[in-house]
Amino acid sequence: xxxxxxxxxxxIAIGCVYGLVALSFVLIYKATAAVSFxxxxxxxxxxxxxxxxxxxxxxxxxxxxxxxxxxxATLGAGLERSVLRRALGQPHLTAVxxxxxxxxxxxxxxxxxxxASHGMHRLALPFGDEPLRLGALAIAPQHLLVIxxxxxxxxxxxxxxxxxxxxxxxxxxxxxxxxxxxxxxPVAAMHTxxxxxxxxxxxxAGVLLAPITFVHLGMGLIALKAFPAAVLGGMxxxxxxxxxxxxxxxAEALAGLLLPEGGKDVVPYALLxxxxxxxxxxxxxxxxxxxx
Amino acid sequence: xxxxxxxxxxxxxLRNSAAAVLGIATVLAALGVDYALAQLAMIATFAIAGLGxxxxxxxxxxxxxxxxALLALGAYVQALLVRHGVPALLALPxxxxxxxxxxxxxxxxxxxxxxxxxxxxxxAFALIVEEVLVRWSTLTGGAAGLLVPPPSxxxxxxxxxxxxxxxxxxxxxLAWLACHRLLDASLGRAWxxxxxxxxxxxxxxxxPLRAKRSAFLCGGALSGLAGALYAHWIGFLSPxxxxxxxxxxxxxxxxxxxxxxxxxAWWGALVIVAIPxxxxxxxxxxPAAVAHTAGxxxxxxxxxxxAMILLRPxxxxxxxxxx
Numbered sequence: 001x002x003x004x005x006x007x008x009x010x011x012i013a014i015g016c017v018y019g020l021v022a023l024s025f026v027l028i029y030k031a032t033a034a035v036s037f038x039x040x041x042x043x044x045x046x047x048x049x050x051x052x053x054x055x056x057x058x059x060x061x062x063x064x065x066x067x068x069x070x071x072x073a074t075l076g077a078g079l080e081r082s083v084l085r086r087a088l089g090q091p092h093l094t095a096v097x098x099x100x101x102x103x104x105x106x107x108x109x110x111x112x113x114x115x116a117s118h119g120m121h122r123l124a125l126p127f128g129d130e131p132l133r134l135g136a137l138a139i140a141p142q143h144l145l146v147i148x149x150x151x152x153x154x155x156x157x158x159x160x161x162x163x164x165x166x167x168x169x170x171x172x173x174x175x176x177x178x179x180x181x182x183x184x185x186p187v188a189a190m191h192t193x194x195x196x197x198x199x200x201x202x203x204x205a206g207v208l209l210a211p212i213t214f215v216h217l218g219m220g221l222i223a224l225k226a227f228p229a230a231v232l233g234g235m236x237x238x239x240x241x242x243x244x245x246x247x248x249x250x251a252e253a254l255a256g257l258l259l260p261e262g263g264k265d266v267v268p269y270a271l272l273x274x275x276x277x278x279x280x281x282x283x284x285x286x287x288x289x290x291x292x
Numbered sequence: 293x294x295x296x297x298x299x300x301x302x303x304x305x306l307r308n309s310a311a312a313v314l315g316i317a318t319v320l321a322a323l324g325v326d327y328a329l330a331q332l333a334m335i336a337t338f339a340i341a342g343l344g345x346x347x348x349x350x351x352x353x354x355x356x357x358x359x360x361a362l363l364a365l366g367a368y369v370q371a372l373l374v375r376h377g378v379p380a381l382l383a384l385p386x387x388x389x390x391x392x393x394x395x396x397x398x399x400x401x402x403x404x405x406x407x408x409x410x411x412x413x414x415x416a417f418a419l420i421v422e423e424v425l426v427r428w429s430t431l432t433g434g435a436a437g438l439l440v441p442p443p444s445x446x447x448x449x450x451x452x453x454x455x456x457x458x459x460x461x462x463x464x465x466l467a468w469l470a471c472h473r474l475l476d477a478s479l480g481r482a483w484x485x486x487x488x489x490x491x492x493x494x495x496x497x498x499x500p501l502r503a504k505r506s507a508f509l510c511g512g513a514l515s516g517l518a519g520a521l522y523a524h525w526i527g528f529l530s531p532x533x534x535x536x537x538x539x540x541x542x543x544x545x546x547x548x549x550x551x552x553x554x555x556x557a558w559w560g561a562l563v564i565v566a567i568p569x570x571x572x573x574x575x576x577x578x579p580a581a582v583a584h585t586a587g588x589x590x591x592x593x594x595x596x597x598x599a600m601i602l603l604r605p606x607x608x609x610x611x612x613x614x615x
Contacts, residue, residue, distance in 0.1 A: 035408065083598060083602065086601075086602055090605075092355060092407065092408050092411065093349070093355050093411075093543075094601060094605070096355070096357075096411075097540075097543060097544065097547060097597060097601055098597075098598060098601050098602075100540050100597070101544075101593075101594040101595075101596075101597035101598040101601070102594065102598060103594070104590045104591070104593050104594030104597070105590070105591050105594035105595060105598070106594075107587070107590050107594075108587040108588065108589070108590030108591030108592075108593075108594060109587065109591060110587070111586055111587025111590060112587035112588065112591070117586075117587070224419065224536070227412065227415065228416070231409070231412055265423050266420060266423045266424075269416045269419040269420050269423070270416075270420065272412065272413075272415075272416040273401075273413060273416045273417070273420070276401060276404075276405055276409055276412060276413045276416065277401060277404055277405075277413075
């Protein structure tokens with residue numbers, strides 16, 4: 001029972017990271033109708049940027065994280081201004097290939113830095129990694145940190161989308177770009193904002209992932225598991241994406257407990273296939289239909 | 293000076309072929325004949341896989357993010373059969389069949405899904421295939437890999453670079469002819485109709501589902517063939533060769549060459565195989581600190597892909613948009 005709870009918390013924690021990356025996919029997809037295949041690479045760049053600021057420049061952890069996330073958000077916004085804007089109105093494959101190409105460039109650029117490409121790096125937590133003991137239950141602090149930070153980010157996003165002019169404008173843009181333009185919302189600027197926010201979310205996911213899997217070149221692969229989360233959440237629902245991410249994280253963790261070795265890695269993709277075939281509108285739509 | 297004038301006075305066709313011969317001679321001199329021939333075999337093999345992308349993506353207009361898995365099926369079937377003593381020429385049709393079966397499987401979700409969601413299902417298909425190849429290690433050797441002997445045709449072993457090049461070029465020629473005939477037939481017209489407008493195609497008595505499925509069957513067959521050849525030329529198979537990166541590399545190949553034309557597959561394959569060679573040449577010119585990392589190749593691939601999509605979206609040999 002105890003090990004079950006511990007597996008559950010680690011599943012929820014990794015699921016939060018999936019959820020954050022899925023959130024960035026969905027945010028970009030809703031606002032610009034582009035599927036971004038570079039979120040994993042952005043996540044990796046985010047991890048390395050914070051690492052470089054923290055270890056390389058000697059900034060304390062919190063300012064390093066803030067600066068890193070802002071830098072990566074600027075990178076995302078800059079890429080939208082220069083390159084990704086050209087994919088607007090084109091077939092889906094154009095955006096897919098463009099973002100994949102940009103991802104390759106980012107990955108290549110990080111690989112050429114010798115210090116980055118050799119081995120794994122640690123981002124030290126301020127409170128160490130002594131497990132938290134609640135009776136006989138031991139919970140890793142990095143898992144708790146991920147969960148708390150995800151809740152905070154989700155809360156901040158929800159406030160942003162409900163109570164700020166920019167957030168409301170972005171939502172209007174996602175609902176109906178023509179209508180938004182007619183009432184005076186600068187649609188092009190909103191697209192830049194969406195890509196910037198998407199990059200920032202991926203970078204935050206990268207920072208949160210750093211204490212769990214370390215910072216290394218392959219950490220972007222986690223984005224492949226965020227895809228199923230985005231689809232399971234319905235591709236257009238932000239809370240859906242986050243919840244589906246946690247669902248996949250937990251399902252994966254439980255599969256690791258119950259299924260033979262290797263079953264764990266197939267679970268997200270099998271879930272993706274099942275979700276596509278059974279509820280292409282996402283789990284939320286499926287539940288709503290059931291209730292009716 | 294006189295010689296320059298003499299060259300300029302030649303008719304354009306002659307001048308172009310002279311330039312081509314000169315170019316080929318330079319490549320041969322720079323790389324060595326055997327090496328260049330081995331690269332030619334690789335180009336032909338990638339071009340066959342590229343033809344599959346041209347049919348699925350360029351002609352039928354479906355996004356396939358799982359081409360690598362189709363190649364993997366062909367490669368593993370060929371490798372396992374040849375290792376168990378089946379003659380290569382007999383194994384080859386079976387590898388093609390395996391690719392076709394994979395294409396059929398990958399096209400099944402098209403019954404319920406369209407557009408982007410269908411593309412996601414091909415991605416899931418490819419990731420599941422890769423995982424199965426890793427885990428079914430009693431058959432595939434798992435992540436440790438599998439050695440593949442060179443093919444033998446009627447007792448003659450295809451081992452030298454020249455034989456490899458001739459064999460792959462022959463396969464490419466056959467595949468090309470088949471594709472050429474298909475594109476002119478009613479099947480090809482059905483693909484293009486579905487690409488332009490599924491509703492209109494259905495209204496003209498074309499079953500979009502059948503058209504998509506046949507495109508995946510043909511694309512799968514070509515990928516199976518390419519995979520089988522690839523298995524022999526590389527001589528070693530492991531699942532990670534056929535991951536998402538290969539799927540995207542093939543998409544890139546088709547888009548660089550021109551995704552709507554058969555010739556695009558050839559030119560794209562040429563570029564894809566040439567980029568690592570260009571890196572090898574550049575490496576001597578660059579400062580040592582930058583030159584010794586693998587990152588350059590990924591960066592150059594990315595730059596070429598982004599530049600092509602932005603500047604020449606129809607590909608190297610696609611028609612200009614004005615026409």
